[in-house]
Structures are given as structure tokens and as C-alpha cells.
Amino acid sequence: MKFLRLFLVLSTTVIAQTNYPKDYFRLPLDVPVQLSGNFGELRPNHFHTGFDFKTLQREGLDVHAVADGYVSRIKMSPYGNGKAIYITHPNGYTSVYCHLQNANAEIKDYIYKAYYKEEAYEIELFLKPHELPVRKGQVIAFSGNTGSSQGPHLHFEFRDSKTEKIINPLLFGFDSAIKDTKKPVVSALYVYPVEDDVIINQSKRPLLLSLSLQKDGTYIATSVKANGKIGFGITAADYDNVSYNKNGVYKVQTYLNGSASFGYQLDTYSFDEMRYINALIDYPKYRQNSQRVQKLFMKTPYPLSIIKADQDNGVVDVLPNLASVYRIEVSDFFGNTTVITVPVNYDLTNPIVKREQKHSEYFVKAAKDNIFSKENFTVDIPAGTFYDDFEMDFDVKGKTLYMSDESIPVQSNFTITIEDDSYTEAEKEKMYIADIDSRGRAGYNYTWIKGNKFSAKVRSLGRYRLYSDTTAPSIAITASIEGKWISSQKTVQLRISDSGSGIKSYNGYLNGKWVLFEYDYKTGKITHDFSNGNVAEGANELKVVVEDKVGNTKTFETRFFRSQQ
Incomplete structure (x- = not known):
């Protein structure tokens, strides 16, 4: 305990003594600074890791490199930070630009080559210093709304290049662009x-x-x-x-x-x-x-x-x-x-309002390993999973496990195991341990199977049961192109969804060759841009295959015509 307190004191002292460069970096946008989120803001399960710069409620604003450096990492994802670019600077810091609409021509070309090499939209690339160098003020990308963004903005971060620690942008002189005379x-x-x-x-x-x-x-x-x-x-x-x-x-x-x-x-x-x-x-x-x-x-x-x-x-x-x-x-x-x-x-006055009493025979000691079993359910809780000791509601009703409720925070994963010998090998392949929300909806958890035991690592209390998904995903084109000439159409869009375990992968093929479809999970749409030159003169065959997390697949096929003249 003494060591922990000493660590907290010393780490805070070191932070306070760090001198960050105040005039080395410029702002990533040219518009006046307005924030929709600041550093350290409280978010679900995390502190906010940077600034959310407002972008005039629109996409496509120029995003500039804040200093000389090189593109050291590129991550493209339908989730989280969406399209993100990382620039490593020679002074030991890395700047991060997220939710981008697109990169500049040079970086975009590099990304597209990687898409087709990996045959995947979701990619992560690590680059060497000589591959994509950038200069301070250079337009590296355009602001967007990709990933988990809830509206157009630029999420921006500073990180220590060696430790990966996130650092408050205000410490680098960005405070000079913000006027604040208001008390919290x-x-x-x-x-x-x-x-x-x-x-x-x-x-x-x-x-x-x-x-x-x-x-x-x-x-x-x-x-x-x-x-x-x-x-x-x-x-x-x-x-x-x-x-x-x-x-x-x-x-x-x-x-x-x-x-x-x-x-x-x-x-x-x-x-x-x-x-x-x-x-x-x-x-x-x-x-x-x-x-x-x-x-x-x-x-x-x-x-x-x-x-x-x-x-x-x-x-x-x-x-x-x-x-x-x-x-x-x-x-x-x-x-x-x-x-x-x-x-x-x-004061020793007797209470008028008493504490709610809650008693259970299942007592969780946060600093120790805990294993609880009832009927065919076993829960293995490693030490440090929870912050405090507590009495846990633990029961099995029907085929559902009930564990307290989601009002108790969980720091790390624990394991649920269900033993059930009533399923065939073919049926097991479509099964997983699901968490059941208040509306009765089943959420997927990756489940491994050994004999008649199903196990999953989870990170919340609540209700759990075995769930079977035998339904294939759905695919629907937003506007039919079957048998049509679509020479002036820039893109083709399809809507994909899955009502069970959720979408694991999707792949598009044009005339038998893999083509890029970008996925926006917020709208459930995948989009192919014809401008990358994969379309043929005249007749074209398009096929899209979507697979869910337990292996059910659905295929969509259509034929269309296009002139390149």
C-alpha cells in the first residue's frame, strides 16, 4: 500500500516537471478552434484521449501535418477512430488524426495498394521513415465522420512516441488558440x-x-x-x-x-x-x-x-x-x-434513512481468485477483476445464468463456462455464450468449445445463456442495377446486417476479382467506388459474400453494364 501511494505521488511529480515544446506544432485545421470534446473528458470506460475539433458541421476540411515527420502508422476501421493517420515527429512525439474522410492523393494511393494486397477494408499498416515523409503544414487528409464518430469532427491526439502515453494538447501551446475566462x-x-x-x-x-x-x-x-x-x-x-x-x-x-x-x-x-x-x-x-x-x-x-x-x-x-x-x-x-x-x-444521531441491505451466499473478494458454480454453469473470476469486495447475486433459472447486475464495474475479463451434452457437433458450431440485455436481445461473445463445455471471456455482470444462430446475414442493394447500364453512376451500395451473432466479414468480387467495399456500420452500408478502375467495358458481374461470426454466409449476385467512354 505504501509503495502504491509513493508511486502515485512520484508519477504526478514527474508529470508536472516535464517541459513540452510550446511553439513547435501548428494547429491541424485552419478554421477557428472550437472543441466538442477536450482531453481527459469522462467517456464510457475511458478518458478522452485528445481534442475533438469542430469542423463547421461538415466534412472535407483540409487536415494539416502539425510538424515535420513521417506517416508511421495508418489504421482503417469501420469502428473506433475510423480512418486514422499517425505522424511521428523527430522531437519524440507522435500526432494522431482520426475519423478522416480520406487521405491526400499520395497517402490514399498507398492505402489503396494495401487494401488490394490484403483484400480487406479493415487494415493496420506500420511504415518506415522514408516511405511517406511529410512537412509541417502539408495537407495530409480531409476531415470526416468515419468510425464511431457521432458527427463530423477531427479527433486529434499527441502521444509520446516511445511510451505511447497520451498527452494533453494544451501542454504544447494549443492553449493560445482558445479563450477561456469561465470557471468550471x-x-x-x-x-x-x-x-x-x-x-x-x-x-x-x-x-x-x-x-x-x-x-x-x-x-x-x-x-x-x-x-x-x-x-x-x-x-x-x-x-x-x-x-x-x-x-x-x-x-x-x-x-x-x-x-x-x-x-x-x-x-x-x-x-x-x-x-x-x-x-x-x-x-x-x-x-x-x-x-x-x-x-x-x-x-x-x-x-x-x-x-x-x-x-x-x-x-x-x-x-x-x-x-x-x-x-x-x-x-x-x-x-x-x-x-x-x-x-x-x-454527530451520532440515529439514522432516518437506512442503507439498503443485500445478502448473498456468494461473496466476491476482489483481491483473490473466485470460482462459483451452480448446476451446469461455472464462473472463474481472477483476482483484480473487480475494484471492491461485494455480495454477488448468483443464480441459474431455466437455462440462464444471473449474476448481480451491470451497476457493478468490471476491470478485466472473467470466464463463464457452460457444460451441456445435448447438442450435436454440427449444432455446436452455430452456438455461443450470449449476454442478454434488458430487452431480451442476445449479444455475441467469442466462445471456444472443448467437448461438451462452452467457454467465453466476458467483461460485465448480467444474464448469460447459450444461444444458437442458424440464420444467415441479409444483403440488399440500395438501388437495383440488375441488367442496367450505369455508366454515370459513381458508386454502388448495399445494405448488410445480421440479427444473430453479428457480421464477421464481407467481400465483394467484380468479374471474379476482389474489390474494395468500405463499410459504415452506423448506416449498415457497404460502398464500392467505380473510380478505382476495376469495372470492365460492357457487361460486369458483381458478387458480395457476407459471413457472420458463427460461419453462416449469404451471397448476393447481380449483373450490370457500364461504358468507360
């Missing part, structure tokens, strides 16, 4: 009982505290009267002068009687620690109403490098005959700060 807004302050017997303002449950604005611009919270160990949490957001939407806060620091208690500053972190966001926030509340309350204490310490905590990990121990003052400072990068003071006093 704390919309909610909660106080939590850390132990079962703690009473806070006559309640054994977390409480929302009222805030009163003072003449000096600070806030005073409702006085807290408690006994024993408590912790606090906030819901907070930041606004700049021009972006007109809320973003994440940069820094939070708390003090107990003037001494630093718990804090974090969003300068840099690694991808490996992203999921600890679920330990930082009040995860049950987030699952219940989508509110992200940032907890200002750790009941059980976790290795998130941005956190700097005292020996009590931010927990306040309310003792008799000792009045305390708890202060919260929430700041943005520009120094605008919101201050909240909370008076804390000892």
Missing part, C-alpha cells in the same frame, strides 16, 4: 458513507448536498454531520468562451483542514489505465441515470497515475470533538477555479 461548473456535490455503520445527516446512504454562492464567488455546502469514515464526490464540467458545449475539467484538488487530501490533474496517462475511470466515478449512479460523479476518495486504492492522494486516500475520518473544514478546488487549464467549502462535524 460544479452541478452536484455528494457525500458518501465509506463504512456500513457510518451515519451522515441521519442517513446511511449517499447524500446530495446543497451549495450556497458567497459574495467572493466561492460556495459553501450544507454542513455535514457524521460519525466515522466518509468521502465526497462531484459532478463537474468546464466551458470555454467559444465552444458552447460542456467539456471535462482539468484539475481537481481537495484539502482537509488545509492539507492536500486527494486530487488529479489531466496532463498525461496510458491506455492501460483507461478503464480505471469506472473506479473513479460512482459507477452504479452512472449506470442508473448516466450521471458521472467523480469520487474524491478511494475506498480501495487503484493504480490510476493521475491521482495524488494522502495516506487516507482522500477518506475523511470524522472523530468526536473535532470539527473539520473540507475544501474542493476545481480548475481548468487557464487557472479559472471554483472553490467549495464543506463544514464537517461529528
Whole structure:
């Protein structure tokens, strides 16, 4: 425990001492800076890894290399970052450009050669320094809306080229392009009982505290009267002068009687620690109403490098005959700060609101391996899968496994095994362990089969059962071209979907040769562009084959005519 606290303190000190170049990089866009997302913003299962630059609500804006360097990595995917380009710079940093519509002519040609070499749209390429060098200010691509983007924008990142750690773009001088004179807004302050017997303002449950604005611009919270160990949490957001939407806060620091208690500053972190966001926030509340309350204490310490905590990990121990003052400072990068003071006093008044009691014979110890079995289900939970110990609801009804609910966060994978000898070998090939959501929909989990045992690694609690998918995917062309002359048509589109295990692969063939179809999973459409020259003069045969994750396939074929004159 002492080593962990020392690591957190030292890592924060090293971060603060790093000097980043302020004038080396230019902005990636020419339009005025407006952000739809900033560095460290709280997102599902991760902290946001960069800036989301607004692109005037449209696609196709020039995207510039922020400095000299070379294209070191290219990743094309229907999901996540979509079309992404990575540029490694000679000063030790890498810039990343995501959700692109397309690359410039030279880079696009390189990508298209790789598409046809790999015969796949989803590719990842690693390049050498001499292959695609770029100059500062060169147009490398055009902004878009590919991957998991929910609207046109450019997602941009800085990374350390050696460690792959993500770094706040504001540290590289990008702050000079943003005007921000607004203080962060704390919309909610909660106080939590850390132990079962703690009473806070006559309640054994977390409480929302009222805030009163003072003449000096600070806030005073409702006085807290408690006994024993408590912790606090906030819901907070930041606004700049021009972006007109809320973003994440940069820094939070708390003090107990003037001494630093718990804090974090969003300068840099690694991808490996992203999921600890679920330990930082009040995860049950987030699952219940989508509110992200940032907890200002750790009941059980976790290795998130941005956190700097005292020996009590931010927990306040309310003792008799000792009045305390708890202060919260929430700041943005520009120094605008919101201050909240909370008076804390000892009190032993009996509770009016009692803690919800939950008892189960299945108790999960977070720091140890756990194995639970019932009927034909076995669940193997490695140490470190969960953040805290808890009593788990564990039951089998019919052929479905029930495990607590999704309000308990899961850090890493655990294994579910179902033993069932009632299926033939042919039937087993179409089966998988499915997670069942609140609407009764089955979600696919990769399942391996050994004899009569089906096993899958999963990352959430809930309902699970064996599921069979014998239905092939569906394919439909958006506008029929059968037997038609389509000489002026630039593209052909088909809509693909699968109601069971989901789409694993799709492949298009024009006159017997593989051709590129780009997949947009948000619309369910695949698109082939005729401009790459694979179409023949006169008659053409098009075939598309779609396969789902358990091997069911569907083939679509059509014949059309085209003139190249």
C-alpha cells in the first residue's frame, strides 16, 4: 500500500516537471478552434484521449501535418477512430488524426495498394521513415465522420512516441488558440458513507448536498454531520468562451483542514489505465441515470497515475470533538477555479434513512481468485477483476445464468463456462455464450468449445445463456442495377446486417476479382467506388459474400453494364 501511494505521488511529480515544446506544432485545421470534446473528458470506460475539433458541421476540411515527420502508422476501421493517420515527429512525439474522410492523393494511393494486397477494408499498416515523409503544414487528409464518430469532427491526439502515453494538447501551446475566462461548473456535490455503520445527516446512504454562492464567488455546502469514515464526490464540467458545449475539467484538488487530501490533474496517462475511470466515478449512479460523479476518495486504492492522494486516500475520518473544514478546488487549464467549502462535524444521531441491505451466499473478494458454480454453469473470476469486495447475486433459472447486475464495474475479463451434452457437433458450431440485455436481445461473445463445455471471456455482470444462430446475414442493394447500364453512376451500395451473432466479414468480387467495399456500420452500408478502375467495358458481374461470426454466409449476385467512354 505504501509503495502504491509513493508511486502515485512520484508519477504526478514527474508529470508536472516535464517541459513540452510550446511553439513547435501548428494547429491541424485552419478554421477557428472550437472543441466538442477536450482531453481527459469522462467517456464510457475511458478518458478522452485528445481534442475533438469542430469542423463547421461538415466534412472535407483540409487536415494539416502539425510538424515535420513521417506517416508511421495508418489504421482503417469501420469502428473506433475510423480512418486514422499517425505522424511521428523527430522531437519524440507522435500526432494522431482520426475519423478522416480520406487521405491526400499520395497517402490514399498507398492505402489503396494495401487494401488490394490484403483484400480487406479493415487494415493496420506500420511504415518506415522514408516511405511517406511529410512537412509541417502539408495537407495530409480531409476531415470526416468515419468510425464511431457521432458527427463530423477531427479527433486529434499527441502521444509520446516511445511510451505511447497520451498527452494533453494544451501542454504544447494549443492553449493560445482558445479563450477561456469561465470557471468550471460544479452541478452536484455528494457525500458518501465509506463504512456500513457510518451515519451522515441521519442517513446511511449517499447524500446530495446543497451549495450556497458567497459574495467572493466561492460556495459553501450544507454542513455535514457524521460519525466515522466518509468521502465526497462531484459532478463537474468546464466551458470555454467559444465552444458552447460542456467539456471535462482539468484539475481537481481537495484539502482537509488545509492539507492536500486527494486530487488529479489531466496532463498525461496510458491506455492501460483507461478503464480505471469506472473506479473513479460512482459507477452504479452512472449506470442508473448516466450521471458521472467523480469520487474524491478511494475506498480501495487503484493504480490510476493521475491521482495524488494522502495516506487516507482522500477518506475523511470524522472523530468526536473535532470539527473539520473540507475544501474542493476545481480548475481548468487557464487557472479559472471554483472553490467549495464543506463544514464537517461529528454527530451520532440515529439514522432516518437506512442503507439498503443485500445478502448473498456468494461473496466476491476482489483481491483473490473466485470460482462459483451452480448446476451446469461455472464462473472463474481472477483476482483484480473487480475494484471492491461485494455480495454477488448468483443464480441459474431455466437455462440462464444471473449474476448481480451491470451497476457493478468490471476491470478485466472473467470466464463463464457452460457444460451441456445435448447438442450435436454440427449444432455446436452455430452456438455461443450470449449476454442478454434488458430487452431480451442476445449479444455475441467469442466462445471456444472443448467437448461438451462452452467457454467465453466476458467483461460485465448480467444474464448469460447459450444461444444458437442458424440464420444467415441479409444483403440488399440500395438501388437495383440488375441488367442496367450505369455508366454515370459513381458508386454502388448495399445494405448488410445480421440479427444473430453479428457480421464477421464481407467481400465483394467484380468479374471474379476482389474489390474494395468500405463499410459504415452506423448506416449498415457497404460502398464500392467505380473510380478505382476495376469495372470492365460492357457487361460486369458483381458478387458480395457476407459471413457472420458463427460461419453462416449469404451471397448476393447481380449483373450490370457500364461504358468507360
